[in-house]
Amino acid sequence: MLSRDRVDARNAEIVGLLDIGTSKVACIIAALDAPEHPGSGRRVRVLGIGHLRSRGLKAGVITDLAEAETTVRAAIAQAERMAHLTLEEVFVSVSCGRLQSSNFGASVDVPGGVVRADDIDRLMAGGHAYAEREGRTLIHLNRIGYRVDGVAGAHDPRGMAASHLAADLHTVAADEAPVRNLMLVVERCYLNVRALIATPYASALATTTEEERRLGVTCIDIGGGTATAAAFADGHFVHAATVPVGGHHITMDIAQALQTPLAEAERIKTLYGTLVVAQSDEYETFPYALSGEEEGARGEATKAQLAGVIRPRVAGILGMVRERMEKAGVSAFAGERVVLTGGASALVGFGEFAANTLGKPARVARPQAPVGLPQGVSSPAFATVAGLLAVAASGSGEVPALRSRDGFGGGYLERVGEWLKTGFA
Structure with missing residues (x-):
């Protein structure tokens, strides 16, 4: 993910988090320690922070690529200098593109009579395709619940006998062009986008219990x-x-x-x-x-x-x-x-x-401050970037991108690997 000037003795995962907002650009670099016990939480340590007043944005939408790039590049540089490392990829929040939620059901037949992982993959692929049917970019997808042969309540249906599997799904999609411009700014800073996270979801994770x-x-x-x-x-x-x-x-x-x-x-x-x-x-x-x-x-x-x-x-x-x-x-x-x-x-x-x-x-509410986060940037104004950290640290229920969008060209979203979260859901 990055180049380091020092080796982390704990062999922690290093993550970069980037919130490009209308009023400010905030970047956090954090270390996620491995869980001490299976199922336990991961300790978070903030290594670097950078934030500057935004330029080149209006209502969350990029209006000037050059000005936005300059600000984003400077905020990232601040965080990198403080952390003594160089980022290569980041989690990025998305509030542009007229975010729109949709709740719907998807279903598949189970030919083998027993639900397998590939049956769930086909189910999610159908939901993914349905969410992008109007040319919008899928930002988030989570399962609300499964129905096995019409019976609701299954948390993990793998291994269960069934002839039909269905799921209630929730998606958040955005207009393609504003999201593409947001990602283009990040790419011009020589970074890859590891995941796109819906801003309201990130802010909620940081401030609600x-x-x-x-x-x-x-x-x-x-x-x-x-x-x-x-x-x-x-x-x-x-x-x-x-x-x-x-x-x-x-x-x-x-x-x-x-x-x-x-x-x-x-x-x-x-x-x-x-x-x-x-x-x-x-x-x-x-x-x-x-x-x-x-x-x-x-x-x-x-x-x-x-x-x-x-x-x-x-x-x-x-x-x-x-x-x-x-x-x-x-x-x-x-x-x-x-x-x-x-x-x-x-x-x-x-x-x-x-x-x-x-x-x-x-x-x-203000976000809960992880180790190393100064009090000045643990205010409500920094809820989104703190929520990105919560998403990165959860590490549960991640569904990888099923395919890239041709509209972005050149395998652009292959590098992105949109995070379709089912954690916290």
Whole structure:
């Protein structure tokens, strides 16, 4: 996977994780120690971290290859210098391409009378082909459950007597062109893509517990340019949604309302942004630089005025996510709990405001920090890249790519080997 300047005494697996977002590019290099006992978890040690403000992206989509490449290359270089090694391949998060979930069933006859591994392979191949029938790129596939001769409940049907095998499947697919451009940026940094991971899935793994996923939970990640949501029911990943609105739109609203530059609006949002208005906020003011005025011109606003700008935008984002989830019909069985993450969730009072807006219990979550991850990058803003680490460390239920897509040309996806995850499902 990589060249090392030193030999890891533990003979650990080294993984690279890359989140190319609208507001930032984050890269983590980590060592995954071998499990001490069969079935036990793998100890994670972070070796290198790099992150920079994004350029050349809008709403998660690459808009300038050269600018995006420069930023991604610099973030990777930071992580490599800190880890003292050179990456060759990475896990990459995907939020572009209008991510769309689909739940359907696939079935095959069992000619031998006993379910074998190749019967399951044929079943998954059929699901893979069905998911890509409209020319979209398959990002994620997981099995929700098997049915053996019409009887549900089998966890692993191999070796069971049957004449017919079926499975309920969940897939996440994306438009091909945006995903291709994302991968092209990575390739121009002289890296291979080891796996494409849906951003909402990664963020959810980093911030929800196994018990929450079993009971039913929806994770909403509000990033810079997009908001994504992942729903889990009975421990299975059952739906993903994305809307092209995020924290950057809150910053734009502040800049327009207060007539201040974007950089100043971002500072105001970070320092004074709140969704809960106290009586004192009517009188508590803050100064800020005015846009288009003579140098040194200052304006003044109250925290209550600022909240009046932020609250409608946040309510609109949460409303769009709720609408997507209700339209998909998953709200009824994905439980009542909501977990919030992403950079925008750092706004004061975000959890309480979201609970009132969605009508469900909600909490703001940060990813669990593995060894070596500084506190500064274990915030909700880094949930996606931390989730990539959780995916890489799970190592269970991996289904390799069944074939490459000719549309990418030159065996491009052969090197990718799309990770169709069944772990955590």
